[in-house]
Amino acid sequence: MADAALRLRTLAEDLLGGARLPVRIRAWDGSESGPPGAPLLVVRNRRALRRLLWKPGELGLARAWVAGEIDIEGDLYEALDQLAGLIWESDEPARSRREIARDPRIRAAVREMVALAGPLPPPPPPREEVGRRSGPLHTKIRDRQAISHHYDVGNDFYSLVLGPSMVYSCAYWESGEDGATTLADAQRDKLELICRKLALRPGQRLLDVGCGWGSMAIHAAREHGVQVVGVTLSREQAAYARKRIAEEGLTDRIEIRVQDYRDVADGPYDAISSIGMAEHVGSTRYLEYAHVLYALLKPGGRLLNHQIARRPQSDESSYTVDEFIDAYVFPDGELAPVGRTVSLLEDAGFEVRDLESIREHYALTLRHWVANLEASWPQALRMVSPGRARVWRLYMAASALAFERNRIGVNQVLAVKTPVSGESGLPLRSREWR
Structure with missing residues (x-):
């Protein structure tokens, strides 16, 4: 009998x-x-095959990866890049399940998989997987649970991956050459770019929606003299942000709340930043999100919406979320084409004045995060479970390649609550941000 690898x-x-x-x-x-x-x-255990038999496709592979039953030795990026053309980017037309089931080659392959996998029942999903969810998407309770799954895994772990800037969104690089810019410098430059796009001035009020560990709030208050309210659904993030703010001596300028953005009721604000948060909102709630932020702004106020986007599909009704991301990374998260995002912001009343795509910047950022994780792997395993660390390594490496291949992008959309007078307050040459 042939060996198992063949x-x-x-x-x-x-x-x-x-x-x-x-x-x-x-x-x-x-x-x-x-x-x-x-x-x-490396297929370490035949349990991986049982997972694929019971859950064919990406989720079965993901469960085997998280459980450590399959692995990659060597360059993870090269392996994923090689496999992408077969798994995610195949030129072959999609076939129905009935067509697949009738294919004699597929039927023979399934019989061979059963023989290799053995007769045992399917293993339970790794504990890092999100449990069964019920009820409508994006209720306040369900959103809080989804955010907790992703962000409340330990501030020390995030610090190891993100570095001292503690910014969990795309950095803004001066050059793609190795060593031309540090991750900390690129994250600082991203925060400064947003502040300039929002034209922040001393004494203004800024609302930072999805404030994370407080980096944007601290930068805006310290460098631009604004009063900041930051909201997050993660208690661990809020505690960490408050500690940093106290250490910076900025408690009189920054308030961090564990609060849903839909419950913010102390507007109007001069400006709103939403950096890497809107991906959690979902298509069913996005117009509501836009209306809420519009209502919280003063006339003439600006919104900077920094958001990951996917490529549009010929049939948008067939779009489904990524099974691995939904089960292990961002439960209930959804990506939309940037055109749809712009349209919904306009439907809410905003005047969209600028859109900047910074797709390549996110690929660079993710490669730095992966390098941080791999360089401190033993330390990471003391902070989180091996399965959780494996989730993050695969998710970030695959995402870096997705940005590089233009499967997904990231955009900064600057929108204004333009008053009846029509005076937007932007300079005639808006890219000179001032």
Whole structure:
């Protein structure tokens, strides 16, 4: 009988419609098969196959990865890049489940997988997976639970990944060359860019929606003299932000609240920043989100909406969320094409004045975060479970490649609550931000 690695390789290529697998495989019996020098996919346990039998596709693979039953040895980016063309970016037309089930090659491959996997029942999902959810999307209670899953995993872990800036959104790089800019410098430059786009001046009031660990609030208060209210649904973030603010001597200028943005009732504000928060809002609530922020601004006030976007699809009704991201990273998170975001902001009354795409900047940022995590892997495993650390490594590396390949993007949208007079308050050459 052929060794397990060869059987796995043949099985995978049959399931992929005969496409050649671009990675080498090492199986649980120590056997290897595939092109020498290629990235090595390690299948440590046949439980991984049982997961795929019971949950075919991305979620089954994700469960095996999180459980440590499959792994990559060598360059993770190269392996994901090689596999992307087969898994996420295949040019083959999508087939229905009925067509797949009738394919004799697929049926034979499934029988082979059953023989390799063994007769045991499917293993339970890794504990890092979000449990069953019920009820309407994006209620205040459900949003609070989703935010807690992602952000309340330990401030020390986030500090290890994000570095001292503690900014969990795309940085703004001066150059893509290695060493040209530090992560801390690039995050500072991103915060300063936002402050300049908002034209913050001493004495103004800024609302920072989804304030995270307080970095934007601290920068705006310290460098631009504004009064800031930051809101977050994460208690761990709020506690960390308040400690930093006290250490900076800015408690008289910054208030951090554990509060849903829908419950903010002390407007009007001169400006609002929303940095990496709107991805959590969801398509069913996005117009409400835009209306709430519009109502909280003074006439002439500005909104800076910094948000990840996906590419539009020919049939938007067929869009589904990424199973791995939804189960392990951002429960209930949704990405929308930037055109839809702009349209909904305009529907709420905003005048959209500027859109800046900074897609490549996020790829650079993510590669720095992955490097931070990999450089401190033993320390990370003392802070969180091995499964949680594996979630983060895969999520960030795959996301970096998705930005590089233009599968997703990130945009800063500057919008104004333009008064009846029509005076937007922006300079004629708006890119000179002042």
